[in-house]
Amino acid sequence: MHTPIERRAARRFERGPEARCPLVTDIHAEKTRDALTAAHLYYIQDLTMDAIAHELHTSRSSVSRLLSHARDTGLVDIQIRSPxxxxxxxxxxxxxxxxxxxxxxxxxxxxxxxxxxxxxxxxxxxxxxxxxxxxxxxxxxxxxxxxxxxxxxxxxxxxxxxxxxxxxxxxxxxxxxxxxxxxxxxxxxxxxxxxxxxxxxxxxxxxxxxxxxxxxxxxxxxxxxxxxxxxxxxxxxxxxxxxxxxxxxxxxxxxxxxxxxxxxxxxxxxxxxxxxxxxxxxxxxxxxxxxxxxxxxxxxxxxxxxxxxxxxxxxxxxxxxxxxxxxxxxxxxxxxxxxxx
Amino acid sequence: MHTPIERRAARRFERGPEARCPLVTDIHAEKTRDALTAAHLYYIQDLTMDAIAHELHTSRSSVSRLLSHARDTGLVDIQIRSPxxxxxxxxxxxxxxxxxxxxxxxxxxxxxxxxxxxxxxxxxxxxxxxxxxxxxxxxxxxxxxxxxxxxxxxxxxxxxxxxxxxxxxxxxxxxxxxxxxxxxxxxxxxxxxxxxxxxxxxxxxxxxxxxxxxxxxxxxxxxxxxxxxxxxxxxxxxxxxxxxxxxxxxxxxxxxxxxxxxxxxxxxxxxxxxxxxxxxxxxxxxxxxxxxxxxxxxxxxxxxxxxxxxxxxxxxxxxxxxxxxxxxxxxxxxxxxxxxx
DNA sequence: AAGCTCCCTGCACATATGTGCACACTCCCA
DNA sequence: TGGGAGTGTGCACATATGTGCAGGGAGCTT
Structure with missing residues (x-):
């Protein structure tokens, strides 16, 4: 597992049988799901991007970008609520x-x-x-x-x-x-x-x-x-x-x-x-x-x-x-x- | 303006006349307001903690702690909303x-x-x-x-x-x-x-x-x-x-x-x-x-x-x-x- | 008023994060 | 089949962030 493609495949594999076929897996939905997972791990579970990168089988910088994406697209909703x-x-x-x-x-x-x-x-x-x-x-x-x-x-x-x-x-x-x-x-x-x-x-x-x-x-x-x-x-x-x-x-x-x-x-x-x-x-x-x-x-x-x-x-x-x-x-x-x- | 006390006073001063008297200003409410401001500047306006420290007349590390406080006390509400x-x-x-x-x-x-x-x-x-x-x-x-x-x-x-x-x-x-x-x-x-x-x-x-x-x-x-x-x-x-x-x-x-x-x-x-x-x-x-x-x-x-x-x-x-x-x-x-x- | 504790601050360091860049892959068209 | 454009990746570096620690003030007790 050394190339990006192999890693992506590995990620699909981990997600279960229904995700293993790229043909039925819309690439965009996949990115959204990854972003969602990353956001959850980062904002809810307080993991570092490094740890998330490891869990998602990708690089830390990709996680950084994934999180930016999640914020930009409103997957992560940060509100200030004054009492x-x-x-x-x-x-x-x-x-x-x-x-x-x-x-x-x-x-x-x-x-x-x-x-x-x-x-x-x-x-x-x-x-x-x-x-x-x-x-x-x-x-x-x-x-x-x-x-x-x-x-x-x-x-x-x-x-x-x-x-x-x-x-x-x-x-x-x-x-x-x-x-x-x-x-x-x-x-x-x-x-x-x-x-x-x-x-x-x-x-x-x-x-x-x-x-x-x-x-x-x-x-x-x-x-x-x-x-x-x-x-x-x-x-x-x-x-x-x-x-x-x-x-x-x-x-x-x-x-x-x-x-x-x-x-x-x-x-x-x-x-x-x-x-x-x-x-x-x-x-x-x-x-x-x-x-x-x-x-x-x-x-x-x-x-x-x-x-x-x-x-x-x-x-x-x-x-x-x-x-x-x-x-x-x-x-x-x-x-x-x-x-x- | 070199001691913490002077800085805090300066902050009160900037906030306007009604905040200048420490007697009527509950110290806890003051912290909440600072945390709220810091949270806004950090999460909404995307400033760095350094910049926020400057605006709030305090140190960067205090801002870091202020933001932790804001998160812990629910002043900042981060939600993951999956489409x-x-x-x-x-x-x-x-x-x-x-x-x-x-x-x-x-x-x-x-x-x-x-x-x-x-x-x-x-x-x-x-x-x-x-x-x-x-x-x-x-x-x-x-x-x-x-x-x-x-x-x-x-x-x-x-x-x-x-x-x-x-x-x-x-x-x-x-x-x-x-x-x-x-x-x-x-x-x-x-x-x-x-x-x-x-x-x-x-x-x-x-x-x-x-x-x-x-x-x-x-x-x-x-x-x-x-x-x-x-x-x-x-x-x-x-x-x-x-x-x-x-x-x-x-x-x-x-x-x-x-x-x-x-x-x-x-x-x-x-x-x-x-x-x-x-x-x-x-x-x-x-x-x-x-x-x-x-x-x-x-x-x-x-x-x-x-x-x-x-x-x-x-x-x-x-x-x-x-x-x-x-x-x-x-x-x-x-x-x-x-x-x- | 001295002595005490508790809490808050800023410093300095160790980590964590963001980003320009070069490269590799995919898809499209000739 | 062979470019070529466009996208996405990881590396390496520059920044930004979190935290243990020591110092100092506020408030309380004696």
Whole structure:
């Protein structure tokens, strides 16, 4: 037993007669089973990878990779469960003040905005698995926060699920399909969900075009799916960010738009629908041309998860909270503190 | 900031005004919060312990210990969740044949009986947390398996729970209280549950004494608690084990008892109630003097978890399964394979 | 206040783990 | 049958992690 093939055969042999024939043994299922066994031995029985390698007749490094695989694919589920009496003062205050369940991501105060976003996104990606399950539809926005989240998702097998794009991503330079697709695809892959694109621009030039298109059956189909969402996931956009949001730099808006935003005292947006500090949004002209869901629609979704990081989004975030758009808020610690001050 | 005290103060300071006064900050809650933060940074954000040490203003080794603490106290919950299509052939067969949910513990075939027991017990201790929750009563037996399990329990905070001893542990040499208490205490500590002792011998000399005592109100109280159990946890005893069970070596039984057991074709016991290969037990004389719960009582418990390891317990285990005493079975892989052959 | 114990800390060392790299195997296509 | 791309493996090294030990503070007793 010296070559990898012989070892794999030996492993099959040990598993019993029904596994000995490679023809009926799907190679992928075999890897999953090995990963499962390795995970059990490592996380439950506390064996070292060396010992596991020995039991599995493979090398230690393969076990290391097997375990990474197990974590990535959600075979191993690691949760932090704070005893109820240990929920932080911050969480309680935010719950009391905004009626929102806060998930506070510890991040040192001196962290750069980029790192902060990355770390909050990483945490969000891991928490998300507990919000999404079989027979659900999740609506997702796009932007730098959503991109970061999509890169860190942990797989979870679900059935009869779909991911639906909340707002168009096209602009004067691109259809946005490549960009938005990448995010959607990652979500779809992670959860084994059907992906529903929304191939429209972020903003129309003429509100009438939007109204017309919105009456089309092909568009209605997507809108109908949106209105049946169980979870909505979005970041917070703001024109005043140190790292400005994708919408405000990507060629979606022109000078007139910016002027209008200033006049209307816009503080930010959710899925390209703009709002003021008090949460009002209805009479902002730009919204008539925007493709994101009207907040009345959004508020019908049972779980509305907002991910925000960094001080520069604070004003926008306050607006979003004032509008009552959020049921679950994932933020960095600094922002959380600032929210209650 | 060079002494530990200064650092701890600094940590408090960073946490905000309400944490700065040590008088109102319970030292234990502080440790829990630190452990929670460390766990989040380590398991969710994938930082190294070094980086976490820096963020928490402490040393790397303290972080290592903090994380151990977090795991031990159940702050971190690591679960292995096999995708439904990957449940092993073995599990399915056992479910079909015995109508029992099997939890199979991978253990290499050449493992000694002692190691095997230890590893199965470790796995059992970790799984157990998912069976037991607030407002529940769990009945537990004693013996080498139960002792091993008790040593590896992961804490879980529950409310309004109790642990009740299933059968007496006294014999001609000791009241058994020290021995049984140790096991019960560990369970009670792990789950924050109220502990209910059963201070009687394992076997009475005279069945009439048992009957008399069973009519006493003090005894009835314990029996009543037993009959309201939500979970029962027990191992399998057998006189034929390589590592013989505690009951059969601890001075509980005399030569006459052994002779009788042979005559009755006893294969083993559950909580000191003996049974035959076909699961029958009612007409075994010894049982009239035994203090474990009658199987009719036991079978009323919604969840009956049996932990068994090693080939020498196989015959007994078959009997236990035949008696229909089990809803969840935790066994080593070798035994599981033997069960379906 | 001295003396005591207990517990917590950081250091230093021994282990355990993650990863770039080269090689070998499989599968696919010509 | 013979490449060639792609995947998976083990080796060796660089890091990351666990733990015995000695020192020092907090709290208790006398």
């Amino acid at each position: 109820l009496d240990a929920t932080s003062h911050l969480q309680q205050t935010i719950r009391a003040r905004y009626d929102v369940a806060a998930h506070i991501v510890p991040v040192p105060d001196h962290t750069s905005e980029v790192d902060r976003l990355e770390r909050v996104a990483l945490s969000a990606a891991r928490i998300l698995g507990s919000f999404f399950d079989s027979n659900m539809t999740m609506g997702i926005a796009w932007g730098s926060t959503m991109t970061a989240i999509s890169r860190h998702l942990v797989s979870k097998t679900t059935h009869n699920t779909q991911i639906v794009q909340l707002n168009g991503a096209g602009n004067t330079r691109t259809t946005g399909i490549t960009y938005a697709s990448e995010i959607l695809r990652r979500f779809g892959d992670a959860y084994g969900a059907y992906v529903q694109h929304f191939p429209v621009p972020a903003f129309f030039d003429d509100p009438a075009t939007k109204d017309a298109l919105w009456r089309e059956r092909s568009t209605r189909r997507v809108l109908d799916i949106q209105s049946s969402m169980d979870v909505a996931l979005f970041g917070v956009g703001t024109p005043y960010a140190e790292v400005p949001s994708h919408v405000y730099t990507g060629g979606y808006l022109d000078d007139d738009d910016y002027r209008m935003m200033r006049e209307c005292e816009v503080v930010g947006d959710v899925a390209t629908v703009f709002l003021r500090a008090d949460g009002s949004y209805a009479d902002i002209p730009l919204n008539a041309r925007a493709t994101g869901p009207d907040f009345r629609i959004l508020k019908q979704v049972a779980r509305r998860v907002c991910v925000s990081s960094g001080h520069s989004k604070l004003a926008a975030l306050r607006g979003v909270l004032a509008a009552g758009l959020v049921t679950d808020l994932i933020v960095d610690e600094g922002t959380a503190r600032a929210l209650v001050e | 439904l299509d990957a449940t092993s052939h073995l599990q399915q067969t056992i479910r079909a044949r015995y109508d029992v949910a099997a939890h199979i513990v991978p253990v290499p075939d050449h493992t000694s009986e002692v190691d095997r027991l230890e590893r199965v017990a470790l796995s059992a201790a970790r799984i157990l947390g998912s069976f037991f929750d607030s407002n529940m009563t769990m009945g537990i037996a004693w013996g080498s398996t139960m002792t091993a399990i008790s040593r590896h329990l992961v804490s879980k905070t529950t409310h309004n729970t109790q642990i009740v001893q299933l059968n007496g542990a006294g014999n001609t040499r000791t009241t058994g209280i020290t021995y049984a208490s140790e096991i019960l205490r560990r369970f009670g500590d792990a789950y924050g549950a109220y502990v209910q002792h059963f201070p009687v011998p394992a076997f009475f000399d005279d069945p009439a004494t048992k009957d008399a005592l069973w009519r006493e109100r003090s005894t009835r109280r314990v029996l009543d608690i037993q009959s309201s159990m939500d979970v029962a946890l027990f191992g399998v005893g057998t006189p034929y084990a390589e590592v013989p069970s505690h009951v059969y070596t601890g001075g509980y039984l005399d030569d006459d008892d052994y002779r009788m057991m042979r005559e009755c074709e006893v294969v083993g016991d559950v909580a000191t109630v003996f049974l035959r290969a076909d699961g029958s037990y009612a007409d075994i004389p010894l049982n009239a003097r035994a203090t474990g719960p009658d199987f009719r009582i036991l079978k009323q418990v919604a969840r009956r978890v049996c932990v068994s390891s090693g080939h020498s317990k196989l015959a007994a285990l078959r009997g236990v399964l035949a008696a229909g005493l089990v809803t969840d079975l935790i066994v080593d892989e070798g035994t599981a394979r033997a069960l379906v052959e």
